[in-house]
Amino acid sequence: MAGTDHTKEAQLGGPAIILVVPQMGENIGKAARAMYNFGLTDLRMVAPRDGWPNDKAVAAASGADIVIEKAQIFDRLEEAVADLQMVYATTARDRHMVKPVVTPSEAAAQIRASEAKGAACGILFGGEKAGLKNEDVVLAQKVVSVPVNPAFASLNLAQAVLLMAYEWFQVADETAPESVDLLGADWATNAELVGLFEHLEAELDQAGFLFPPEKREPMVRNIRNILQRVPLTSQDTQTLRGIVKALAHGRPPRR
């Protein structure tokens, strides 16, 4: 799934991604890479186990250098979230806290709405082993929980970051491909379609396919229905007529 267009400007901004006591540099780098795929650049860490900077994080970021270079390190979570107005804690376990629990897509929509009003947002992720402590979750306004297979809940840190960043990017992505769904094709006119239909039917009459006569009409209707189900370009109708002609006339004469 590679396809970076280096001529385009990065889309910067979005919520802060806050890794609380992350352990392996490789996972920090993977999280940075996941973030930047979806335009997030504000990476913050609380007391990373192996210190900072971290060569393994740089290597695993695979080119998401801007995220690594801008990363901020804090001693305590309170400092890391000090400037934020809406903080979400990602957790899979029930914390027995009376706190709103939302899905990633709900959180993403809320974050976009908050950002539109000028509020700074952040998302907390726990370390690889134990996740967030209860005192970390307390510092968040809401909890985000990814619905997973109850028999196998095994998302790693970078995957959890990926899903949150993905959802954030989808909320306002104006380049979503459905808007270009089959756009720009030179669609056939109805005259070209009927030309194709009649050409095919004439050859099928010659070939004795549309037989007996009382069945001809439903057979023609069925064939036209199949072809009408295709979105055909003008060029496609030419191709299909070429095929009909080749099949009917292109063979060497038989004995």
Add this chain to the structure above:
Amino acid sequence: MAGTDHTKEAQLGGPAIILVVPQMGENIGKAARAMYNFGLTDLRMVAPRDGWPNDKAVAAASGADIVIEKAQIFDRLEEAVADLQMVYATTARDRHMVKPVVTPSEAAAQIRASEAKGAACGILFGGEKAGLKNEDVVLAQKVVSVPVNPAFASLNLAQAVLLMAYEWFQVADETAPESVDLLGADWATNAELVGLFEHLEAELDQAGFLFPPEKREPMVRNIRNILQRVPLTSQDTQTLRGIVKALAHGRPPRR
């Protein structure tokens, strides 16, 4: 984000995940792990570079053993998709093929709707280096493209699988919109489609239509893409093969 509840039953099923010529066993294992987090268990591979079984895949699956154990290996993609009725190709690059392009969430909703009608679905993922080849994409009915930061599109194989599996899991059967307006149709399997393609191509070879040889491949790809754009029922493929046969052989002998 750990929190497996081993007392709960796995939710099984969902679309087949088809890795086309995957390279590293570690990435296959990570893809399996991503799948099982979201209840997918039907893993298929076409010609994995390092053979199968693969110890590194088992290690990286981190307990998603059921996915690895059930994995099926095929020599050719045609065989891997033979029983499927709706196939999506994941790709980031513009393939210049006139084929519907959907987002992961749209694809997930469509797959749920197709599954509710009993249709078997699959999603193709290319190998780590080059992704899917054009002849692979041709075997899919639709293209799925993940909207990413245009300045940094760098999703790896397991991440792409994760996002598709995640989206599938989020869609509830009841809320799935109808993606196809032909309810309850007996859609053709890919084996029937390939049978139609190969029949047509054999006759076009005989007719000298697929000429010169260096143009044959793009011509075949173009014709297959036109036909893939039609939602074809099993009966439709029979009708079209009847037409091909009639056009090619049905005419009275010429002098």
